[in-house]
Amino acid sequence: MLREVSARPVAPVPRPRFARLARRRSADAASARRWQPPTTERPLARWLLIALALGFLGFVLVIPLVLVFVEALKSGIGVYVAALADPDALAAIRLTLLISAIAVPANLVFGLAAAWAIAKFQFVGKSFLITLIDLPFSVSPVIAGLVFVLLFGSQGYFGPWLSDLGIEIVFAVPGIALATIFVTFPFVARELIPLMQEQGSGDEEAAISLGASGWKTFWLVTLPNVRWALLYGVLLCNARAMGEFGAVSVISGHIRGVTDTMPLHVEILYNEYAFPAAFAVASLLALLALVTLSIKSFLEWRHGASLKAQRSL
Amino acid sequence: MVSAVLPKLKEPSVIPGFGTTLGFTLFYLSAIVLIPLGALVLRAAGLGLSEFLTLAGDPRTLAALKLSFLASLAAASINAVFGLLVAWVLVRYDFFGRRLIDAIIDLPFALPTAVAGIALTSLYAPNGWIGGVLEPLGLKVAYTPIGVVVALTFVGLPFVVRTVEPVLRDLDREVEEASATLGAGRLATVTRVVLPALLPALLTGYALALARAIGEYGSVIFIAGNIPYVSEIAPLLIVIRLEEYNYAAATAVAAEMLAIAFLMLLAINLIQAYSRRRFGHAA
Numbered sequence: 001m002l003r004e005v006s007a008r009p010v011a012p013v014p015r016p017r018f019a020r021l022a023r024r025r026s027a028d029a030a031s032a033r034r035w036q037p038p039t040t041e042r043p044l045a046r047w048l049l050i051a052l053a054l055g056f057l058g059f060v061l062v063i064p065l066v067l068v069f070v071e072a073l074k075s076g077i078g079v080y081v082a083a084l085a086d087p088d089a090l091a092a093i094r095l096t097l098l099i100s101a102i103a104v105p106a107n108l109v110f111g112l113a114a115a116w117a118i119a120k121f122q123f124v125g126k127s128f129l130i131t132l133i134d135l136p137f138s139v140s141p142v143i144a145g146l147v148f149v150l151l152f153g154s155q156g157y158f159g160p161w162l163s164d165l166g167i168e169i170v171f172a173v174p175g176i177a178l179a180t181i182f183v184t185f186p187f188v189a190r191e192l193i194p195l196m197q198e199q200g201s202g203d204e205e206a207a208i209s210l211g212a213s214g215w216k217t218f219w220l221v222t223l224p225n226v227r228w229a230l231l232y233g234v235l236l237c238n239a240r241a242m243g244e245f246g247a248v249s250v251i252s253g254h255i256r257g258v259t260d261t262m263p264l265h266v267e268i269l270y271n272e273y274a275f276p277a278a279f280a281v282a283s284l285l286a287l288l289a290l291v292t293l294s295i296k297s298f299l300e301w302r303h304g305a306s307l308k309a310q311r312s313l
Numbered sequence: 314m315v316s317a318v319l320p321k322l323k324e325p326s327v328i329p330g331f332g333t334t335l336g337f338t339l340f341y342l343s344a345i346v347l348i349p350l351g352a353l354v355l356r357a358a359g360l361g362l363s364e365f366l367t368l369a370g371d372p373r374t375l376a377a378l379k380l381s382f383l384a385s386l387a388a389a390s391i392n393a394v395f396g397l398l399v400a401w402v403l404v405r406y407d408f409f410g411r412r413l414i415d416a417i418i419d420l421p422f423a424l425p426t427a428v429a430g431i432a433l434t435s436l437y438a439p440n441g442w443i444g445g446v447l448e449p450l451g452l453k454v455a456y457t458p459i460g461v462v463v464a465l466t467f468v469g470l471p472f473v474v475r476t477v478e479p480v481l482r483d484l485d486r487e488v489e490e491a492s493a494t495l496g497a498g499r500l501a502t503v504t505r506v507v508l509p510a511l512l513p514a515l516l517t518g519y520a521l522a523l524a525r526a527i528g529e530y531g532s533v534i535f536i537a538g539n540i541p542y543v544s545e546i547a548p549l550l551i552v553i554r555l556e557e558y559n560y561a562a563a564t565a566v567a568a569e570m571l572a573i574a575f576l577m578l579l580a581i582n583l584i585q586a587y588s589r590r591r592f593g594h595a596a
Contacts, residue, residue: 038493039486039502046406053402054414056395059443060467061420064432067442071435110341117334123323129338131582135346138574140528142548143567146555147349150356155560157352182345204328214329236422243425245531250552263427263531270431270535282428289423296423297416 065286072283075276083269083277084284091257092265092281098173099248099261100241103180107237108230111188116222119196120204130193136185144182145250148175171253176261179247184237191233192226195307199225228303232296239292243285350571357568360561368565373541374550378569381547384458385526388465393519396473397511403474404481418474421467426531433464434535456538461546464532469522476518477511484510513588517581524577528570 036042041049073080083089114133118126136144150156152169162169169175203225207217223230245263252259254268262285269278299307323331357365368374402408403415421429437444437454444455454460484507492502530548537544547570554563 038499039489040405041499049398050402050406050408053395053399057399057414057417060463060470061417063442064429064436064467065420065424067436068428068432071432110338113334113341114338116330117338120328121323121326121331121335123331123335125322129342131578132342132346135350135578138524138528138578139350140530140548140551140567140570140574142530142551143353143528143571146551146563146567147353149555150560150564151349151352153560155558178345182349185345201326201328205326208327208329217328218330239423243423243428245425245427246529246548249530250555263425266425266427266431267535275435278431282425282431285425285428289420289425289428292423293416293419296419297412 068279068282068286071275071279074279079276080280080283083274083280086277088257088260089265089277089281092260092262093284095173095176095260096242096262099177099180100238102177103184103241104234104238106181107184107188108234110185111192111233112230114189115192115196115226116218118193119199120201133189133193134186136182141183141244141246142250144247145179148178148182148251170251171255171259173259175251176248176259179251180241180244183244183247184240187237187240188230188233191229191236191307195226195229196222225306228299228306232299232307235292235295235299239289242288353564353567353571356560356564360565364561365565365568368562369569371562373545374547374562374566374569376542377545377547377550377566380458380461380543380545381527381570382573384461384465384546385469385523385529387462388469388526389519389523391462391466392469392473392522393515396470396518396522397477397515400474400477400481404478419471421470426468426529427535429467430464430532430535433467433532434460437463437536455536456540456544458537458544460536460538461533461544464536465526465529468529468532469526472522472525473515473518476514476521480511480514481507510592513584513592516584517588520577520581520584524574524581527573527577 040046084093114129118129149170151158152162152175153159154163154170156170159170167174169178203221204217207221208214212220243263244261245267248261249264249267252261252264254260254264256268260268262281266278266282266285269275269281360368399418403411403418434455435441437447437460439445439448439453439455441455444453447454452459454463488506488510489502492506493499497505528548530546530552533546534549537546537549539545539549547566551563551566551570554560554566
């Protein structure tokens with residue numbers, strides 16, 4: 001600009017104006033170092049917001065989690081091991097594993113079938129069906145247990161008939177499994193449906209038109225396309241199945257060593273003021289939660305693209 | 314096969330398995346979810362209107378429902394404010410441990426509610442780490458309605474964060490730049506440009522957290538103290554009625570809660586429909 005001015009054959013600009021210009025330029029240069037884009041906050045505000053968020057998460061999430069492990073190990077490793085080696089605790093662990101081994105595969109098969117029907121075909125009433133699949137998430141776990149008591153309990157619709165046949169559902173393993181399947185019902189389906197809808201049916205149509213059977217198409221085309229999302233859904237389903245409390249509590253009858261799952265065993269021990277034992281069993285469940293979160297984060301980090309299909313809760 | 318019978322209900326496709334998969338889906342859905350819930354509705358209807366109203370209008374039931382609803386509202390509100398803050402911090406700022414924090418947000422989904430319940434109770438009990446500090450200040454948390462709110466805040470925390478986070482991440486920064494060029498200060502840009510775009514997601518997260526909190530049982534019963542009329546939540550009342558073998562009363566409370574849950578679901582769907590119309594994406 002200066003050169004432009006001087007290059008023109010015009011009257012020389014008075015000196016004071018130049019001086020003012022020079023001063024302003026140096027001021028601009030100084031502020032450039034402190035310049036920040038107008039679409040972000042000042043550092044102080046930024047640090048305050050981060051501190052506030054971390055403080056909140058610390059009080060609500062981190063401290064309770066740490067406390068579980070501290071309380072579990074407070075009375076020494078011997079007490080901890082003894083609490084876990086207790087026959088009732090072992091029975092609870094076995095039952096929890098059994099229930100999860102029933103509920104997760106059941107909902108896995110359902111999730112695959114539902115996603116296949118919903119994502120690969122166009123039919124009337126599809127969005128209503130999706131809403132119905134999500135329904136168990138809106139129902140209180142206690143109600144999930146209650147409905148099976150109303151169906152199969154001694155005062156239930158099928159109760160007298162079942163007791164004539166000698167079949168036990170309520171206060172027995174089948175009831176616990178049913179209630180668990182209810183509360184974990186949508187987990188696999190809701191991961192698969194949006195992803196498979198986004199992938200469309202082009203790959204399958206190509207496989208079929210090249211002569212592959214339906215099963216072969218499913219195993220070799222569809223399943224590899226959704227394997228990470230499937231694993232993700234199974235992971236969340238399993239965490240909930242092993243940790244479910246409300247639904248199982250209503251239907252199990254709390255028979256120690258028989259119908260006690262791990263979360264129920266935690267409750268019993270806690271109510272008996274056996275705090276170290278309660279927290280010992282709880283720490284196993286907390287460990288399960290941490291492992292679940294780690295694998296989940298790993299999947300999101302490593303295979304985020306193949307999981308992604310506008311995930312919402 | 315089904316497509317031959319119902320030509321107008323389904324578009325033709327070369328892919329096999331429609332009848333089998335949809336048939337299995339409908340069967341499984343009916344057996345696990347629809348018929349059991351139907352049994353509850355049938356049972357409630359079988360009570361007759363006057364008996365249902367007597368049971369539903371029982372003062373202890375109303376007190377429990379009121380506590381469940383108000384504590385859930387409070388917890389969802391806390392989560393709306395702090396969830397927005399956490400989502401903002403996670404999306405907009407880079408700091409040490411951000412990835413770890415992002416992973417731990419989902420802890421309430423992964424941690425069994427009973428474990429959360431006993432941990433929060435030990436923490437906020439008068440002799441606990443935090444309760445011990447608050448006790449001399451005259452603030453009792455555990456075994457009071459405040460404890461209920463604390464547990465429900467824990468349970469609902471991920472909902473707002475996880476609904477707001479993706480929307481905030483996809484938000485066009487150019488709008489903020491335009492706002493800044495037009496002379497708006499940072500605070501004005503955030504409150505008048507960014508927040509309105511986040512509102513549907515925030516509302517959805519709020520409604521989801523609220524819906525979850527109203528039905529929550531495991532994490533609350535330890536910390537609540539469960540004093541009838543004071544700190545007894547509605548799901549616990551269902552369990553108590555069941556243990557008394559008073560199936561009619563349990564059914565009545567459950568039917569009321571189910572109605573609330575359906576209203577929440579309706580609200581969520583309305584917000585999402587509004588958002589899709591107004592902003593072109595579901596919250």
